Structure formats: structure tokens, C-alpha cells
Amino acid sequence: MTESTKQAAPVADAAPATGRRDVRALLQERWQWLAAAALVAAVCFAPFQLVPFRVFQLTMVLVYAVALLGLNLLVGHAGQISLGHGAFFAVGAYTSAILLHDHGLPHLVTLPFAAALAFVLGLGLGVPALRLRGLYLALVTLAIAIFLVPLIKRFESVTGGAMGLTLEKPVPPAWTGLAEDQWLYFLALAVTALAFASVYGLLRSRVGRALHAIRDNEAAAEVMGVKLSFYKTLAFAWSAMLAGVAGCVYTWTIAFVAPDSFTVTLSITLLAGLVVGGLGSMAGPVLGGLFVVYVPSLSQDINKGAPGVVFGLLIIVVMLVAPTGLAGLAGRAARSTRKVLQKERRNA
Amino acid sequence: MLEVADLTVRFGGITALDGVGFSVARGEMVGLIGPNGAGKTTLFNCLTRRYDADEGTAGYEDIDLLRAAPHAIAALGIARTFQNLGLFPALSVRDNVLVGAHHQGRAGFLGAGLWLPNVRREEARLRAAADAVLDRLELTKVADHPAAGLPFGTLKRVELARALAVEPRLLLLDEPVNGLSSGEVEEFAALVREIRQDLDITVVVVEHHMGFVMSICDRVVCLDFGRKIAEGSPDEVQRDPAVIEAYLGTAA
Numbered sequence: 001m002t003e004s005t006k007q008a009a010p011v012a013d014a015a016p017a018t019g020r021r022d023v024r025a026l027l028q029e030r031w032q033w034l035a036a037a038a039l040v041a042a043v044c045f046a047p048f049q050l051v052p053f054r055v056f057q058l059t060m061v062l063v064y065a066v067a068l069l070g071l072n073l074l075v076g077h078a079g080q081i082s083l084g085h086g087a088f089f090a091v092g093a094y095t096s097a098i099l100l101h102d103h104g105l106p107h108l109v110t111l112p113f114a115a116a117l118a119f120v121l122g123l124g125l126g127v128p129a130l131r132l133r134g135l136y137l138a139l140v141t142l143a144i145a146i147f148l149v150p151l152i153k154r155f156e157s158v159t160g161g162a163m164g165l166t167l168e169k170p171v172p173p174a175w176t177g178l179a180e181d182q183w184l185y186f187l188a189l190a191v192t193a194l195a196f197a198s199v200y201g202l203l204r205s206r207v208g209r210a211l212h213a214i215r216d217n218e219a220a221a222e223v224m225g226v227k228l229s230f231y232k233t234l235a236f237a238w239s240a241m242l243a244g245v246a247g248c249v250y251t252w253t254i255a256f257v258a259p260d261s262f263t264v265t266l267s268i269t270l271l272a273g274l275v276v277g278g279l280g281s282m283a284g285p286v287l288g289g290l291f292v293v294y295v296p297s298l299s300q301d302i303n304k305g306a307p308g309v310v311f312g313l314l315i316i317v318v319m320l321v322a323p324t325g326l327a328g329l330a331g332r333a334a335r336s337t338r339k340v341l342q343k344e345r346r347n348a
Numbered sequence: 349m350l351e352v353a354d355l356t357v358r359f360g361g362i363t364a365l366d367g368v369g370f371s372v373a374r375g376e377m378v379g380l381i382g383p384n385g386a387g388k389t390t391l392f393n394c395l396t397r398r399y400d401a402d403e404g405t406a407g408y409e410d411i412d413l414l415r416a417a418p419h420a421i422a423a424l425g426i427a428r429t430f431q432n433l434g435l436f437p438a439l440s441v442r443d444n445v446l447v448g449a450h451h452q453g454r455a456g457f458l459g460a461g462l463w464l465p466n467v468r469r470e471e472a473r474l475r476a477a478a479d480a481v482l483d484r485l486e487l488t489k490v491a492d493h494p495a496a497g498l499p500f501g502t503l504k505r506v507e508l509a510r511a512l513a514v515e516p517r518l519l520l521l522d523e524p525v526n527g528l529s530s531g532e533v534e535e536f537a538a539l540v541r542e543i544r545q546d547l548d549i550t551v552v553v554v555e556h557h558m559g560f561v562m563s564i565c566d567r568v569v570c571l572d573f574g575r576k577i578a579e580g581s582p583d584e585v586q587r588d589p590a591v592i593e594a595y596l597g598t599a600a
Contacts (some may be wrong), residue, residue, distance in 0.1 A: 197463070198461040198462065198463075199461070201460050201461055201462070201463040201467075202457060202460045202461045204460075204471070205453075205455045205459075205460035205467055205471055206446070206449075206450055206453040206455050206460070206470075206471070206474065207455060207456065207457055207460045208460070209439070209443055209446055209447050209450070210447070210450060212436060212438065212439050212443070212447075213436050213439070213447045213450075215438070216435075216436035216437055216438050216439060217434055217435070217436055217437075219398065219434065220430065220434035220435070220436065221436075221447065222418045222419050223396050223398075223418070223421065223422065223427075223428060223434070224422055224427075224447050224448050224450050224451075224510070224514065225419055225420070225421070225422030225423055225450045225451035225514070226419060226447070226450055227417075227419040228419065234457050238457055238461075280438075
């Protein structure tokens with residue numbers, strides 16, 4: 001943000017103060033705030049304009065965005081890899097489902113439990129990550145994702161086995177006047193906003209810098225006093241916790257959990273979605289969430305077999321055209337637009 | 349301040365350091381010279397716990413340095429730079445420097461994730477300190493630029509800035525002027541002098557640039573094939589026959 005104001009400020013000073021130019025200068029200086037305000041308005045307004053199925057889709061975008069936010073912390077920021085994040089997602093989903101189904105807890109109360117359990121398991125997975133890297137770490141995390149589905153099926157009495165568990169959706173409180181789908185959407189939106197705010201705070205602190213340092217140069221990071229074991233295990237734990245939170249909101253949204261929703265494919269879809277969205281950027285997880293939800297659903301209209309093919313092809317295209325993901329592409333577009341605007345102003 | 353004795357490091361059959369011993373007094377600037385492969389960087393890696401020593405001791409302010417954890421070195425007040433730059437390429441210059449101040453912060457995952465006020469205060473304090481270092485090394489202009497893509501001479505200064513952000517009492521410089529133009533070497537020498545004066549830092553520098561070493565160091569230690577072959581004032585070491593032989597080889 002400081003960067004943009006710094007760049008825009010001299011231009012604004014040089015401009016003669018005519019009405020039309022003032023608006024433009026304002027646009028240039030504050031475009032990020034204006035864009036953010038417009039986005040917030042659109043995001044809050046959307047569920048009142050769309051049919052329930054579309055609102056449901058947007059809710060799912062938020063669910064995936066939170067899961068990808070967690071994965072991004074680990075992969076994009078700390079430079080580790082996980083092919084098993086679907087497992088943490090599933091742990092969050094099942095924790096919530098079992099607490100709702102067997103213990104009748106209110107929906108919101110299940111969230112801290114889901115988060116805590118995923119956190120602890122992530123901490124556990126963080127331990128092998130201290131010794132393994134690259135492909136080896138990818139394989140170990142993949143093993144966890146493979147392991148999980150049979151495990152869920154085995155403990156049928158708790159998990160409902162292959163049949164899964166069918167649950168109730170959260171009931172909107174009367175004072176809100178919201179429909180079920182809208183209420184769910186706003187619950188997911190609140191969780192997403194909190195998760196993003198928290199990760200943003202984390203990344204702009206010494207913790208975020210330590211993670212980035214580990215990603216860029218482990219040896220130098222350690223010499224500078226970064227305790228590798230601490231940051232790696234906690235990056236895994238936080239990453240898993242966010243995936244668990246996403247899984248919990250998933251359970252609220254779908255009101256049904258079954259093992260076949262959490263196969264290895266989910267883990268790989270998450271990683272693919274993140275890479276397409278943009279590793280290491282704040283917008284990446286949101287764009288990745290949009291990608292994961294809308295590409296299969298839009299391509300379904302073409303042909304029944306199309307989603308897989310289109311999804312795969314689009315990943316290849318994005319990687320070729322924008323190796324930094326959609327977020328990188330958007331950033332490039334924004335920068336060149338700003339340049340063009342500035343040039344135009346100077347010529348005017 | 350630093351007492352190294354009988355330090356021996358072996359890699360398989362190769363003895364990289366063979367019973368090396370020397371000491372550095374507080375406030376001193378010691379040059380560590382020797383032909384390539386003499387074990388100079390190995391020595392630094394031992395002191396910063398990148399490598400384990402097979403034998404010997406390294407005492408630092410009454411602490412057994414060889415028992416310290418690798419990440420605890422910075423908190424002991426020891427900072428180093430790397431021979432081939434050990435920067436974080438994707439991070440901005442400012443963030444590189446801020447990583448140097450890592451051990452001065454307390455913020456953890458939870459505190460930072462919750463935007464606690466003490467974390468924000470601490471962050472403001474670290475940033476102010478980092479900006480002061482950037483200003484001292486004339487890096488303010490490039491502070492927001494990623495380290496990757498900056499000129500080599502600038503990166504060398506960024507690395508020095510990061511090391512200074514550690515607020516070290518002992519600074520280990522590994523070939524700081526390697527690859528710099530002669531003008532840049534002079535600038536760097538002036539900078540190091542100024543820093544020593546202002547900040548009361550003890551410096552050990554590994555360097556091949558003899559002009560730099562001889563002009564700036566109080567004392568010079570020369571290694572060859574892992575052994576110390578000479579130690580003394582720059583003049584003495586320069587005239588030492590063993591040093592001349594190590595660098596030029598014996599006349600046939």
C-alpha cells in the first residue's frame with residue numbers, strides 16, 4: 001500500500017488542480033481502498049441478488065479460500081509442501097459432523113474443536129517435515145491423505161462409515177431475517193474474514209518474515225536466529241488448523257459428510273487450486289477458490305466428462321501464461337493499467 | 349572475546365581444520381587469510397554452528413560456542429555475512445534487514461495472528477531500528493525493492509546491513525569485498541571503519557583482497573591446508589616466509 005501511495009503522490013502534486021484531474025488523482029491514489037470498498041459491498045450484497053444455488057456456490061468458494069489460505073501459509077510462504085491437506089480438511093469436517101450428529105452441539109461451537117484437532121495433527125505432521133523436504137515430504141503427506149479414507153470407513157460407529165453422516169444446516173436466528181443459504185454464506189464470510197485478517201497479521205510480523213526466510217534460504221535464516229524446527233512445525237500446525245476450519249464450514253454448508261468427498265483428489269485439487277490462484281499472495285487463495293468451484297461447474301454445461309479435462313487444461317494454460325498464478329497475472333495487469341493511466345496524465 | 353583452540357574439523361578423510369587456535373580481543377579487527385581451501389570459511393561455519401567441530405574449543409565471552417544451538421548464535425551477539433551472499437532473494441531489502449533483527453522480537457504465531465497491540469509496538473520498534481541501519485548504509489532508496497535483481501555491490505551492503513541489524517558484538521565477514529570494483533572496496537573499507545568506531549564491534553574478516561586486509565586489520569591470521577601458519581600484525585604476516593610460500597609456492 002505504501003508503495004502505491006509513494007508512486008502516485010508525486011504525480012498528484014504536479015497536477016494542476018482542475019476538477020476532473022482531482023477525481024483521477026483521487027482514483028489513482030486511493031484505488032486500492034476504493035477497490036476494497038467496492039469488493040466488500042459486492043460481497044455483502046451478492047447473497048441478496050442471487051438464487052440460493054449461486055449463494056451456495058459462493059459459500060463453497062469461501063470454504064476453499066480458507067483451506068487454500070492455510071495451504072498457502074505452508075507452501076507459498078514457508079516453502080514446504082503438502083499433498084495431504086485434504087486430510088486436515090476432512091478432520092475438520094468430521095470433527096464438526098460428529099459433534100453435531102452425536103452430541104448435538106450448536107454449529108459455531110464445533111468450530112474451535114475442529115480447529116484444535118487439526119492443529120494438533122498438523123503439529124504431529126510437522127515433525128517429519130523437519131527431516132524431509134521436497135519430494136520426500138510430498139510423499140509422506142500424500143500417504144496421510146491416502147490413509148485417511150479407509151480409516152474413516154473403518155470406524156463406522158463414529159463416522160457413519162461409507163454411508164457418511166447426514167446433518168442439519170445451521171438455522172438462521174429470527175432477528176437476522178435471512179434465509180438459510182444467506183445465513184450460511186455470512187457465517188462462512190465471517191470465518192473467512194477472520195482467517196484472512198489473522199494470516200495477514202501473522203505474515204506482516206516477524207513470524208511471517210521468519211517463514212519467508214526459511215523458504216528463501218534456510219541456512220541464512222538459522223544464522224539470523226530463526227529456529228527452524230519451531231517455525232516449520234508451527235507453520236504446519238497453523239496451515240492444518242485453517243484447513244480444519246475450512247472443513248468445519250464445509251460440513252455446515254453441505255450438511256453431509258462421507259469419506260469419498262475427502263479422497264486424495266481433494267488434496268491434489270487444493271494444491272492445484274493454490275498454484276493456479278497464486279502462491280505466496282493474499283489474493284491467491286481467493287482466486288484459487290473461485291477456480292476450484294467455478295471451473296468444474298461451468299465446464300459441466302459443456303459435457304459430462306468435460307470438468308476434469310477443462311480443469312487439467314486450464315492448469316496447464318495458467319502455468320504457461322502466468323507462472324505466478326492468477327494473482328500474479330492480476331498484479332501485472334493492475335501495474336500496467338496504472339502505468340498507462342500515469343502516462344496519460346503526464347501527456348494530458 | 350573469542351578464544352579458538354585446537355579446532356579440528358574433518359570431512360571424511362579430509363582434514364579441513366587441523367588444530368587451529370587464535371584469539372580475538374574485544375574491539376579488535378582480525379583478518380583471516382590463506383589460499384583457497386585453507387579452511388577459512390569452514391572456521392566461520394564452525395563458529396556459527398553450521399558444522400560440528402571434531403575436536404577443540406571455541407569460547408566466546410565465557411560461553412562454549414560449540415555447544416550453542418545454531419539458531420542461538422545471533423542472540424549471543426554474533427552475526428555473519430556469507431561468501432556467496434546468503435540473502436533472501438524474494439524479500440525486500442528492508443525485510444532482509446528485519447530478519448536480522450529476528451532475535452530481538454518476541455511476537456509468536458498467536459500474538460501476530462491476533463494483531464495484539466504489543467506485537468504492533470514491537471514491529472514499529474524493529475522497523476525504526478531497521479530503517480536506521482538502512483539509512484546508515486545508504487540503502488533507503490532500495491528498501492522496498494526485492495533483493496533479487498539489485499547490483500552485486502548493493503547486495504553486499506544489504507548483507508552487511510542485515511548483519512548489523514542483529515546488533516552484534518562480534519561480526520564475521522566472509523569475503524565482503526570479493527567481486528567489488530576497487531572504488532567500491534575503498535568505500536566498503538571506510539564503511540567498516542566507521543561502523544567499528546560507532547558501534548564498538550569486534551570484527552573477524554576472511555578476505556583475499558590483500559590491500560583491504562592489510563589496510564584495515566589490526567592483526568592477521570594466515571591459514572594453509574587447515575593449519576595456522578602465521579599470525580601477527582599485517583606487516584609481519586606479509587613478510588613471513590611461510591605465508592609467501594603458501595601463496596606463491598616454493599621456488600622450484
